[in-house]
Amino acid sequence: MDANARARLAPWLLASYGLVLVVVAVGWHLGIEARQLGRLGGPMLALALDGVLPLALVYGGYRLVKTATPGEQIWTVFVWSVVGSASIGTLIGLSVVIRQFEGGTVAEPVFVTLLSVEAGAVAGLVAGYFAIQARQDAERAVRTAGTLSFVNDLLRHDLANGLLVIDGRASILHRQLESTDARNAVEAIREQVTELDRLIDNAGAVAETLAGDATFEPVDVVAVTGEVVDRIQRTRDVPIDVRGPDGATVRANDAVRPVIWNLVENAVEHGAAATDRPDRAAARERTGASTDSSRTSEADAVLADRDDRPPVVVGIEVTADAVEIHVCDDGPGVPHDKRNTIFEARAGETHGGGLHLVETLVDSFDGEVRLADDSGRSPCPAEMRGAHFVVTLPRS
Template identity: 35%
Template sequence: MDSHRLGTRSPRLIMGFGAVLFLIAVVHHATEIVALGGLVGPVVAGLLDGTLALVVVYAGYWLSGTDLLPQDRWRVFLWCLTGAAIFVAIMGLSLLIRAFEGRVIGEAIFPLLIAAESGGIAGVIAGYYVGRARSEARRARTVSEALRFVNSLIRHDLRNDLNVIRGHAQLAESSDDAGDAEPGTDSSSVIAEKADEALARIDTTGVIAETLRGEADLAPIDLAAITSEIAKGVENTYSIAVTTDIPDEATVVANKGLRSVVDNVLENAVEHNDADDPRVHVDVDASGETVELRVADNGPGLSDEQKERVLSPREGRGGGLSLVRTLVEGYDGELRIEDNDPRGSVFVVSLPHANAEPS
């Protein structure tokens, strides 16, 4: 059984542990009533350890309503058992010492039950605060990673846009010097288009950071429309043959950061293409269980080792693609790299379908 499933069941395991202690207390004190022929002592003792056992049961119920992750809930259960074991061991050791000293021990079950229940309660409390501390530490790391991610995203994507703008600005300047520039030339259009894209990237960085922190408001968004728009822009910017097979609509669950996903995958297919006749084919398929974006190029291709490396956030060369992978996983999707036939790579982005209407 995996740790996630165990963590999910931990509150019920704690409740079960408390129920077992309660049952032992009831049986034990019922036996005492019969043996002693009196009610007061056994009933008072039963109320004491029975109440503590019910507190353990409630602790499990309470844990189920907290926002701790399954692995932290599992640790709470382990703390509960550990606390009970330690308290029972201490109480048992004290009883053994009394027996070794020759002192009379009336009965040991009652104090051992009290010890087990008290230790279980203490363990749940301690385990919860340890889990809460771990959760806060994870949240702090996530925020730090989100900020680092957004910084990398801005540096990578804006650098690409600004390099294109600078190149076309220089081309336009050369045309002006030669006296053959005309209003509305391709360079002017590209500069305006890339400037708009750069501003759009800045606007979406906040959304991307929220996605990385797991706080994004995801909604239906049309992958087909975004892909068509970006594919046309890439073809105009890089003067490369980009063919498409895109349906009228392919709605997925994502947010504005999806534009950066498509943009990075397409630009990667163009930038690293060393073919004499570079080509890129873009396909969006919404007929399966997920919506798939496939970007195939006829570039140099990647070995299995390179495929893993370019998707790693620790590798500079694959910076844009590692950003894509993190975003896609934030949408509960998957990014993978396949071999193209006869040459090149295919980048596949799988995303969950969206409902026809936003939920």
């Protein structure tokens, strides 16, 4: 039987199978059992059970047709129903035969077997229905993923082309303008175009990572951290201290940049800003304190004594099989009642969404992100009592 024929016959076959079971039940209870017993009471009660149960198959076929379920999928439900009926019916039937072979007494063997056949048919109907629902959901998910992938590629392509035009026109203006202020403004435009172009690339990496289609490769998180911090400090007047080795490669892709960006930006937002503590800049100039990764613990003590430690510290440590990225701030920290839900997505809250994205991406890298209890045994100064996030990524 070809697919088209099955699709046309499927609902009728399902309903017919239910009616056949009803006819068998009626024939047995009223045609045979009633004559054997000489009364109708017991057979009628039995018929009320195994004569009504198969009608679920008839109603199931009707409902599937009314909901415009494709005939091929109704065929799947029919097959599941027959398989369930045969499986349970055979199992119970064999148990009855074995019991009789042993000389045991089995009350109402036909009734028990018939009831098990019908119960298996209805169970198969339910299982088949959920099977086609799962298949429909999977097909819908594939279509949605394909559509989102197409829209993502289209938007990135069009935005990249638009930014290329803007950069080209800005380049022409830069060569022709004589005003220093105007040339600086054009330079700012070109710089922003470069950053937006980088964000487009990162968006593609994030989409591929979340979809499970990304290809991971060695990524130097020290270099990425330096770029992120440099970019943030161009727009935020907050000292950020980066500590760590000259290089540390992890198994990831460009989507690691949003991970570091969101954590550092979160620390800048919630840490004590440099503008709130104006004495820091002057103290830093007096002490000659730097943001170089070679700062020692003695320097930390000096900074603490002068109340000049940076409000945000990013420390990178390399272990035997992983790279740890510590992001600390000197803000009020995370309230105890929010520590267990800090990475959950929260509608309408930008930073909550950023931390949720961080956790999702880190999980995709087979890593871990956590909120540490304190800054002890980390590159962060012991005096920093704000939030302390730790990202652990597998080494490349």
